[in-house]
Each structure stands twice: as C-alpha cells, then as structure tokens.
Amino acid sequence: MSRKMSRRDFMKLLTAGAGGVVLASCTPSEPETITVVETKEVIKEVTATPPSVVQEELADVLGTFPRRETLITDILTGRVGSPDNFNEWVGWKNRDRGMQTLANEPLWSVDFATGEIVNGLADGDPKYNADFTTCEIPLRKGVAWDDGEPFSAADVVFTIETLMSNDQWSAHSFFVENVKSVTAKDDNTVVFELAQPNSRFHTRFLDRWGCTWIMPKHIFEKETDQINFKFNPFVGCGPYKLHSFDPQGFWTAWVKRDDWDKSPAGMMYGEPQPKYIVYQNFANEGAKILAQLTHQADYLNLSSDGLKAILAQSKTSRAYQPTFPWVVNNDPCITGITFNTARAPFDNVEVRWALLLAIDIVAYAATAVDGSGTLSPVHVPHLGAYPKDYIKPMQDWLKKFTIDVDGEAFAPYDPDAPKRIAEYAKGRGYVFPDTPEFTEQAFGLGWYKYAPEVAEKLLLKNGFSKDKDDKWLLPNGKPWKITFLCATDTTTHATRNAMGAVQEWRKFGIDAELFPSDAGANLNGVGDFDVSGNWPAQEPWGAGADLYRTLDWYNTTYIKPVGELTSGHPSRWCSDTLLEIIKELRETDPADTAAVIEVGTRGLQELVKEMPGIPTYGYTGFLAWDETYWTNWPGSENAYSQPYPHWGPFKYQTPKLKATGA
C-alpha cells in the first residue's frame, strides 16, 4: 500500500516539522530549576544593612556547569582569536581568559590593592651582587605542575634558554640583551649571569598584568617546532587547570585542581572556593548587563553607564565602592594629558604650565568622569603605597613649589581641589561619607589651582597674543589650534581626558578640538600629534616603592626622531637632571626602600617642574559583582586583594570568596 503524498500533505508535514524544531530549540537544554529564598541587598552605605528578601528562580546549571560551583566573568580583551592555542610566549593569546589569572603562576605578582609584591614560584626577593651583574632567585619548594610533574629550577633554565634560542619568541630580544648565562644552582635556586648591570632584571618575572612565565620543561622539550606548538591543553602551576574552551573563542572554562595544595596560591591562601571558573566574551555591553541581571555573570567589567544601569536594575549587584563614586579607584595607572614636546609650542615648559593652569579641575573631572576620579598632582596614581611613600611626604614641597610669572613667584598647588570635587559631587546629589579619610581616598590629596590669569601672563610673556574675538594666537600671529589625539571609544580615559581638556582650553580661548583615531597607538609612537590622551607617565609597578619603571621611560636613549617609533614615553621629553636621577636609581638596590623613595621623590619633583604631561586622576574601573552565588568580593571596604578578574592575583582571591549556597 502506498499513497502519493499530496502537496497539501507535504505542506502540513513541513509546517509541523518546522514547528517541532523551533519548539524543541526553545526548550532550555537543562530545564531543571528550583525556587529558593534568596537574601540579597543593594549596598547603599558603607555600613552593613539588614538583608532584604528576594524570591526568584535560580538555575541549577550554567551551560553544562553546576551553577552553584561556578563563577563566571567576562574576558576583558574580548573574543579569543586562536582559542586552541595557549602558547603565550609567542604572539597574543588572550592570556586574561584564565592563563595569567588562574592557571599560571609567576615568580612574583603585584597586588596593587595591598601594595604588596607576592611571592609565587619564587621563595623570596632576588639577590643581586654589588654591581648588579648576577641575580640569584630562590624558588618555592613542593610546587607541582597541574599534570603532577614537579616544578624545579630546571624549568626556569629551560625557559630562558628556549626564549633565547629563537627570535620569534616575544621576549627573545630582552633575554639576549640581558642574559649571559642561566644555571640551576640546585633544584630550588636559579642564578642569572647578566650581560650588563641591571638592578631591575628580576622585574621581567614580576606579573604586573603580564610577565615572562615559566614553561613546563617536560612538555616543551618534546616539541621540535616550539613556536607553532599550541600547548593545548595548557599546563601551569596555578590552582586551576584547563577544563574546556569554545572553538569560536567565546568562552574558556577552568576547573580547580585536585592537588590545588601543590600550587603556590593554594599553599599561601588555601583552597579555592569556586570549582569551575568560566571566562566568557560578550560582544556588547547590553548582553553583559542582561547576563548579570539573569545571574549568568558574576563578575563584569563595564563602562560607567553600564555600571549605573546594572546598579539601577539589579537587586543583587554591587560595585567596588558601596557608595559614590562606586568605581575601582586603585588601578596602578595615572591618566591625563601628554604633550608632544618635540613639536612647538609644547616644547616650552611655560606653555605647558599655562595649559595646566587654564584647567579648572572640578569642571574637567565633571566632564571626564562625573567627579569620580582620584586626583594626583604627581606622575604616579594615588593608590597603594604611593600616597604614603610619595604624595603625602611631597605635600610640603608641592605647597612651596613656585613657578616664575613675570618675575613673581606663583604657587600653583591647591590642596583643596579634592574638597571642591567633593562639593561638586554633593551638588549632584551623590551620597557618601563626609570624612577627611573618605575625601582623600575618593578624591585625592590635591591638584593645581585654576588660574587663567596666570596662564595668560605666561603665554603673553612667550609671544602669544589674542585676537579681537579673545582667541589665542601663536607667536607667529596665526590662530592657535590644538588637536587632541584620543580614542574613538568614548569610554576610554584617553577620550574622557581629551573631552575635559578640550572643553577647558576652548573656554580659555584656544581653538582646541578632539581627534579620535583608532590609530592612536601608532600616532603616539611616531610622534604625529600635538597633545594626546596617552598616559602622562608610564604606570609604576603598582606595588613597592620603586619608580624605576615610570622614570626610565623618559630616558633619552629611547627617544627617536618624530616619524620613527619611539621606545620611550610618547612625550619625547627628558632632562639632564632626570637622566642623572634615572642613573642613580638604576644603581640603587630596589630592596633599599628608603633610598628608592628618596631618589624617586626627586624624579617626581623634576616631572612636576617640567610637566611633560599633566597627571589628572587615577584610572577608574567600572566593575559589577553579582552577590547571588558568590560573596566576600574585595570591595573598597574589604580590599584584601586587587579586585579585577583579569589581573594575575585573581587566583589569590578565589580562596576567600564565599559561596552563598543559593
């Protein structure tokens, strides 16, 4: 018996089939959900408030992972281009998707929240000889790779020799220039003989959002083509190991090691709490916000507007600070303005100072970050140990510091600037503790006066003039036009600073305008700009007192002519005085804190005098935590660790997180 299917029958069957597929695909793949009574609160004040009761359905699973045992965060640097390749010693492999944060262990890490340098695979500080030509590093005993093989000095020696053997490794040039030989004194001690004196050689292994990590010798030595070796699965000494990844690069999942106590993180801080940690890419901020509102993302990096949206919508999300300004304000980076001192008139220090004094920092900070940045008058941010070591001790010097204006001394420093910003914030209706401690922590210790009349005198003295419309003219009589190079992404601090500066300078009578470009890295590097939103100074380490990283970036030996990629700071500025200070610092033992601070302070003073770039406020990050599944986040009231999921010490944070049992 057979019957020819009619066209109508076929259409019915097709419709039913299509409907079935759609309905099947609509069904959640893991349908089991339970109803729980959830106790969460929105933190409005610093002091604790009684929890409110929120009833909602919470999922048992996140994808294929048990939700209560899983922590999920976003990938700061976006979708992973080559997800199956974990060979991070060559090219860019999005190591913030878990390699540097969970599965890898450096010799040392910077924790900028505590201002400490944490020993990882190293068992203490490096020991240099008197002329800094040898460096001995003690290694931690009892550490094992996540495949069970013991870690030893042989791994370190193998790593360095491998990196020196092929110029395609990213760190090849550095080690070839700096290392004469490397030997294992014993299983737990490695000794470097340096090619030239270098008192900061060890910082190459200090994880400050990146460093040189150690390769597992027992894996890499078997590979003949180590450059193209994908190192999949990844093997590290951190407390987590690779679980799985999306071949399209949208997520990478890590699982807690059974032998987590063989990792330095486990030895120091105990058992990590989340069993699984997933790094997921969200291609737009709206998707991130929706994910956290539906409890599918615990830990998010956001824009200012994104954070405000989450805090307004979510009953379970919180920011780094429980009150205004909410932001993460202890990132070890100072934002601001960079002058191209290879281009007139920015080669003139009086012009640079005039442009600074034409800025009303309250209006500037309002435009840039709605008053939420922490000011710093010097070229290091107001965080960690820097206020204690530098900014506070420099207050007297800053107050006494003067610039010459038509033969009269003018003291530009304004210790009341933070209070003025606090007043602005109060005027906006923001509620926050009205204490000197909070004002200092949130708004800083001081900045510079708004003195347009002084700025005017400085410019007139240098041949500038004004036209009939009160617009500034260059000494050659042409209109003064400043083009401010910034990023096309308006949420970046380069652009936020640019918006603040352009507004202030236009108010002052200069024809200033924004120049947003995606080629900013290149234009800054080759010196094709007037003024840019590039960091006004290289970021310091973020822990310890040493400012060598910041100051050496101005070294004249790195400066290239305009048109060529500079190796140093894009301002292309240096002075003989600073060169001497850099030399002195290079010859100072980094472990000699008092000496380092003394030399570093003189370096900062020279930068203030010459002002090759204007420091404004410290980098502010916008972070949202969902407290549905995990709590005890390192917020400002409990800053036991740096707060980001993309920095190396995130692995040290995981033992302190608490599961809510939701």
Added chain:
Amino acid sequence: MNFVKRYLIPRLIQYLLVIFLGITAVFIIPRLLPNDPVNTMIGVMQARGQQLEPGAIDGMVTSLKEMYGLEGSWWEQYVAFWGRLFRGDFGVSFFQFPTTVNEMVGRAMPWTLGLLLTATVINWPLGNIVGGLAGYYSRKPWSRVVDTIAMIVRPQPYYIFAFALLLILGYAIPWFPVAGGTEIGRKIAFNWPTIKDILRHSFLPALSLVILGGAINFQTMKLIVQNVNAESFVQYAKLGGVTENRIVGRYVIRNALLPQITGLALSLGQIFSGALITEIVFSYPGLGGLLFNAIVNGDYNLIMGITVFSIVGIATAILILDLLYPLFDPRVRYT
C-alpha cells in the same frame, strides 16, 4: 559557439579582472591607513600590560616585520602575496601569530554561512511570495495588515530591532540565550543535543535577519508587482479569461521577480563578509567580528583573507547570475 565566444569568454575575463583589481585594492588600502601593524601590535602589547623594556622594542620591531612578511618594498610584498595566494595560503594572522588566516577563517566561516544562508533562504522566498500576493491583492484586508506591519518593522535600525528581540525573548521572556553560539561547556559534536543547542542559540539572530530581510523583500516585491499589475499584458490576460492563479504565478510574480533575483545573488555574495552587527548584538561567532577586529588591529593578512573570500563570492555570484539569467527571463538571449 557564439555563446562561448561572444559572451562566456569576455564575461570570464571580466570576472577575473574584477577579482584581480579587487584583491590588489585590498592589498594596497590597508597599507595606506595610518595603522601600522607592527607599531599597533607593540602599542597593544604595552596597553595590555606586556612588559616591553624600551631597549627591547627596536629588536621587536625588526622581528615582527620579518615574521609578518612586511620586509622589503610594497612590490616585493605584493609579488610574495600573489605567490602565497595561488597556493591558497593567506599567511599568518599578525595579531594571533602564528595562527594561520586559513585556520581562523575556516573556523568562523561555517557559522556565518549557516546563519546567513538559512536567513536568506527563508526571508527571500517568504518576503517575495507574500509581497507578490500582497501586491496583486493589494485591496484585501490581510494585504493591508501585512503591509502595515512591514512599514513599521522596516524603518527600525537593525541594531535597535535586534536588541529589542534580545530583550524580549532573552530577558523578559527568557526562552532564548542572551549570548553565544552554543551554551558554555558544550563540546561540538554531530549529535542531536549539539544541533538543538546551536539551533536554540541561532534562533534569535536568524529571526532578526529573517524579519527585517523579509520585510524589505516584501515591500520591494509588493511595489514591483503593483507596477507590473498595471502593465497591458496583465490586463489582456484578465480580459482573455486567464485564471487569476495563473496570472499571479506565471505572469505577474515571474516578471516582478527579475530584479529580486539580482538582489538575491548580491546578498549571497555578501554573505562572505559576515554580519557584523548581528554578531555583536547576539555575541554570535562569525566572519564579521573577525574582520572588524582585524581592521582595528591592522591585521593585514586577516583583512585580506576575509575580503578575498568576499570579492570572489560576490563576483562569482554575479557571474552565475549572468549565466543563468535566460532561465528566468526568456527575453534574454546570448546569441
């Protein structure tokens, strides 16, 4: 033979010339941008916290130029580029060194093809058939209702429309996931759970493309049909007693379909460029995001790899369309 001499061979020459010029332009244009890939790579590495000691940067510039194949004059690079291209090798991605462009494109292509082909295969016939009928029966109430819906939907900016879908069906009524091509932890395999998972994740992106694409096809087709409907041959057919179904199917829609077929060929060719906004809104994998990141990072090889596919795709689609046109339009002859 006349067809081969007078049409096919000149058309093939034109096809190859378009591809040659297009690929040459793709080679030149990124090099005119101010985004030097080596400087950008170093800038990005610094911005991402990589410790690049100032003294080591010079050495790195030299190494990167060598690795990226950027040493020598443009002409030397151009010749080397064609040499590689004939071997089907687009080189390595600058940014994801040493991952090859072929590997990256090959990984993203199935997602783009799967999504865009499906969306096109649904929205094109749907929009055209409904649009054709609505144009012919333009006074019927159902035609006016569908037309009103299309008029509301079509002017919506795609990003807003797609995000609204995400909000409604991903958040307010959480039937579909808010991000990704598969659920987290899913290992891709050819089995029903994986297929179901992919369908579930691709439903919203596809729906957004089908609705907006369908609305565009609907409105275009409706307007064309209304014009064709006024032609004298349709009036004669009606007067001659030809059945209405035959007039609609054989006379009106078939004539009105010709410009739509050209549009379909171009759409199919453009598939190889990906659907950037769809990929961004739904965090969906594909070529669009890959191309966008390549442009931002100055990744010449990856830009060239993707755009070569696009150039060849569009040129081939137009060639095939030209060759097949007589099948759709009996008035076209190659003799």
